[in-house]
Amino acid sequence: MKWAKKWSFAIGIIFLFSSFDQPPKQPVDYVNPFIGATTSVDAAGTYHGLGKTFPGATTPFGMVQVSPNTITGGDNGSGYSDEHRTIEGFALTQMSGVGWYGDMGNFLVMPTTGTLKTAAGKENGVPGCRSVYDKKSEKASAGYYTVQLTDYAVKAELTATTHSGLMRFTFPENKQSRIQIDLARRVGGTSTLQYIKVVDDYTIEGWMKCSPDGGGWGNGDGLADYTVYFYAKFSKPLKNYGVWSAEIPDGQKRKAENVFSDAYQSLIANATVLKGAKLKQGKHLGFYTEFATKKGEQVLLKTGVSYNNIAGAKKNLDQEIPDWNFTKIQQQAKVKWNNALSKIKVSGGSENEKTIFYTALYHTMIDPRTFEDVDGKYFGGDGKIHQSDGFTKRTVFSGWDVFRSQMPLQTLINPVVVNDMINSLVTLADEKKKNYLERWELLNAYTGCMIGNPAVAVITDAYQKNIRDFDLSRAYQLSVNSVEQFGNGEQGFSAEPASIAHTLEYAYTEWCVATLSKDLGKKDEEKYARRSLSYKNIFDTDKKWFRPKDQNGNWLPWPDRGRLTQDYGCIESNPYQQGWFVPHDIDGMVNLMGGKENVIADLNAFFENAPQNMKWNDYYNHPNEPVHHVPFLYNRIGAPWLTQKRSREICKNAYHNSVEGLVGNEDVGQMSAWYVLAAAGLYPICPGDNRYEITSPLFSRIDLKLDTKYARGKAFTIITQNNSTENVYIQQATLNGKAYHKCYLSHDEISKGGILVLKMGKNPNTNWGLD
Template sequence: MKKHVFLTANILAMFMASAQQQPADYVNPFIGASTSTGKAGTYHGLGKTFPGAATPFGMVQLSPNTITGGDNGSGYSYEHTTIEGFAFTQMSGVGWYGDLGNFLVMPATGPLETAAGKEDTPHKGGYRSVYDKASEKASAGYYSVQLTKHNIKAELTAAPHSGILRFTFPAHQQSRIQIDLARRVGGTSTLQYVKVVDDHTIEGWMQCTPDGGGWGNGDGKANYTIHFYAQFSKPLKKVGIWSANIPDGLPRKRENIESDDYQQRIANADVFTGLKEKKGKHLGFYTEFATSEGEQVLMKAGISLVSIAGAKKNLQAEIKDWNFDQVRKAANELWNDALGKLIVEGGDEEKKTVFYTALYHTMIDPRAMADVDGQYPGGDHRAHTTKQFTKRTVFSGWDVFRSQMPLQTIINPVVVNDMVNSLVELADQTNNKYFERWEFFNAYSGCMLGNPAISMITDAYAKGIRNFNVPKALTYAINSSEKFGNGEKGYTPGGLSVSHTLEYAYTEWATAKLAGFLGNREAEKKYRLRSQSYRNIFDSSKQWFRPRKEDGSWEPWPEEGRLKEWYGCMEANLYQQGWFVPHDVPGMIALMGGKDKVLADLDNFFENVPENMMWNNCYNHANEPVHHVPFLYNRLGAPWLTQKWTRAICSRAYKNSVEGLVGNEDVGQMSAWYVLAASGLHPVCPGDTRYEITSPVFNTIRFKLDPRYASGKTFTIIAKNNSPENLYIQRASLNGNPYTKSYIDHKDLTAGGTLQLEMGPAPNPAWGK
């Protein structure tokens, strides 16, 4: 009888375990999927994420696109009422007009239309379609929607280098799949080529240069070519190519292609029925066929940044047949494996959705730039092959050095190592010999400021991630600090003097740290001295940082004082930027007047934040410069205030909704902050191996460690008696021993073990000081 009961209990436990949700089940790709400046209350807009299908760090992001042009980096905004098509590449969470959105596929019926048409007048023509908002569904690796213009259901899923679309058509004698080969989120591709290979296959490429806008409307210097190899489940019996008349010399930046004149040229494109090969400045391809009611027609494609042969190889390796559901299942499994590196327990379903979606958003970039055989495009515009690392791209440096890359050092150290190798090789191949601060598809875009690559590389090395050319990395770090740094002058003058000077002082410290690791004492001494240059822009009469002119005099003090946005600062004010001395917090505190004064000022900084934590003049979580500030309380001997405010930010600035991110996602940074803070850890100073301990959102957080970089298998944080009210740490133990510090070192984390925190409703001022 006992044996029967035991077996029954076992079966019940197995059933319950199988019924439990997997990490990918919690992902809601619509979180942050809006570019609306109106709802954000600022020109930066909201999260700017995309809802389409992707795989962890994959080359393909197969997603709906609702808009071309404007500052709509993801190509999608939830409040838009029409869809232009489904593109194979997207950016996540960026401003500066964005890029990608290439290889735009759209199903249709009836007469061919060669232009998308306008969002506000879809009834006046164009291939864009109104869609049934209620039908729109998205999950990790899958997206579907009902297009109502022609009553077609569209479904998308992805593999790392390829994607497959499934369209369910109505009964119609003139059904179609058409591809806009010129389309690009922030402008247009400037040259395209397409060829019909056989009765099921096309191939070609799309060249995107700064002349066609794109990243920074051309100022980002993006210059890449997407090669494709695409196949259709239905034979290519009636095909054609359209080509718009684009005269030589006609400007083709974002504002040009948005104009009525340019759009009219596309709408009046020449259509070449039966043509099977063409090169041109604005091409599209279509295949037409009859469909019965509910007939499914599929299209799959591999892409490559190297060659058509690479695109073909990618497709053949990943999507061998027409089993859409199997590809979807494989994508879901990839996400469960990736998201399973962090398992949380406790917290309600909403919090788990916010957490796992945030973790999902941290694994879009840095994406693979290499084909399945390791071949990738180099900075010298030649093909290279390596099996030593995966070439990666989209390094949003100024954003991601703060939380995103430190998070990956714990859960994906191989990705960090890949990114370091990619930047070192790029500096080599371009012969620039310095690191780009915001790398995009091998472009030295020059976006934002500082030398964030040095931060990431020093942080990686300090944490034992060292499988790259370390001496060369130090050389390029020194070159970067010399090219972009405070130099002998001891500060950087100009309109962004404070942001530049403080950011450079920090990365000059990181350069010194890296030099010290390698035994270069001369460089270590030189850059450690320069790291103190932050002091040179501190005005004792104002008791705060202040921008200096070239001649050393101060810029005039504004009426708004340190609350004036853009006064000496990038996208911030002095109050926000002035806290950025992460490498010398004691020195900063002393400059500012001591512990008590700084604590009072920090309290004011947080207490004057609006309840919804949207863009504001105090703690502005919507933008990166302040992301380390809540953890400064730990350094000031008041860790309970770090606990209070990180819990408040997690609750007030992150929601399970389209407006659930208070600012741009910025290629994983906004979400990485949440993942770390909600887990109970976050760095103040990447390059230092210290993580500040704070109040976890969940009862249990388990990090799965990489055996190539960690001696332990897992590191677990347990918060006993945790609840929204019990947010303060009372006492702690590490591996069963009392633990009184408000921080933990990376080596203790990677050794594995358990950090247990006992939580309560009131601060315990005796712990963690």
């Protein structure tokens, strides 16, 4: 017995001292890039699919995303889906969490051995250069990805800088090893024209033109039209190399359905191979370099990217990856991510909750991405190269999604990014000679995707929160022009199609313009304040809900399923879901709906009829944006304890530490930003005002680091006492040591710094938060 006690004591001492060897986990250590990395329709139960994120390496708001690609076609915006078991290559650019076919996925690199195959082939066994991969070997962290390609016995490793990518391939012993690059590859279509030149024994350069007739974003309907320039260097000399060129007939249609057809793929598989070619321009090109390798030999490829020209790509690469030190570049990416993620520090909560939280925060810092080179030069909407002046040119503005949570989150922790995005949108309008702001911008394209005037909301919200380093006069005029071109106007409603969705969203952004007008001392406040009430004109007092109208102002026939009817006057929603969107006049909305008691009862039914797994449904549908503010409406109608209950339930049931951990498309940061805000205990129902709703945080402490250029304080801290999975209700609160009885905070209170303490309990305190 004494021996057992001594042995137990010794084991305890060993464990104690070994724990000292493990440094505490940093925010970056919690990132799991595989969360949401699936497009699976079967798992989602709807064609919209799940998260559609990518697992590859990138840096905060970087131009480059070096990531594995498992599929080119269909509604697979990220080019990757976890359930696929083959990889067709590793690309340098990716989109995050989008539907509508997607785009980018350019410069697809594949390490191979044996006979050269110029087509990727298909997942279903159609032969090509794609390879089965060892799922157990697949690992990813912030700034790093690795996998073992089974067919070729090659280990692939990826890392990134802001404008460049670095790939390291560990080959087996083979007399015919190879790195091949598909220059035509593009998610959702094809690059329509490419150029390649061998510069010296280690270097290639060139470009890939991606135009709407090659599919891509919206299969061409998104009007994405860009050219990717590259400058790439190999660590092993180019001795046995060449170009392949598929003979694409003149007049051949090149949208997604054409490119993915067997006939078109046969053209690629039978491409002409031009050994030793040093210069080539064509409609479907690829490049390869072959070499003998010893077992375990590593061959690296580093590539700079630019949207301006080859010289810009070279400058980006030379500055960011001057040598071949893969580990150094990987560590630099990790440090960048840790610094970025440390804008919010949380403690308490479970390890899973921290992983979900920091991965969500990671996903919110992919876009809006850098669109300028290291020297500040960027390709403008007028087809000319410009020099950014006082801002970083950014792109990928998924406005209809991100104005709700993603951009408001950045106003708190990365206000400079919001300022950059506004400058980018305002200058783009002028460069393209457009007199309005684009709602969904992609690589300078006015894609016209979705509805509303989200850029107007972002500008109004930024101004309210002291983010004003942009041309205020021009931003205001573009906002006015936007709501005049896309608004309810003097008619007081928008007719079909999507009468409800358009009318409500336009009413909100007309309120935004009224708010801006007042702040800037303009004369339009009264006009747009009146128009902001146009939502009332489509409320049917007989049906007691919003109802679409035709061009003449007549009600459209009421369907059998009533307000549960998907797409009845709505986009990607039904009237029950869309009808809650009156964020700028909640009191007016509640009066229309019969008062607070009726609204609370209706909201309860809205949530209680939703499935527990929170997947796509006709009630509270968290996979899509129109309802994201709804859990916080209880704060406005005298039942803040229900906001606390609902937000905790959604955090628990709609977000998981798994590939299927996002119940809907990530939508360029929006889905994850919702989680970050809700888990931190704050949420803005109405971007453009200064109010954040207080809800039930997941953690015992949340520290928000503030940017002192835009805020008076250095940090705002939220502390919870007695917090647990059962104690989800706020019992009482103090703000900077004084009793606090409101269920909301102003942006000013947060920006000057301070400490909010929330005492939590198991049962609702129905008296707290009613002031």
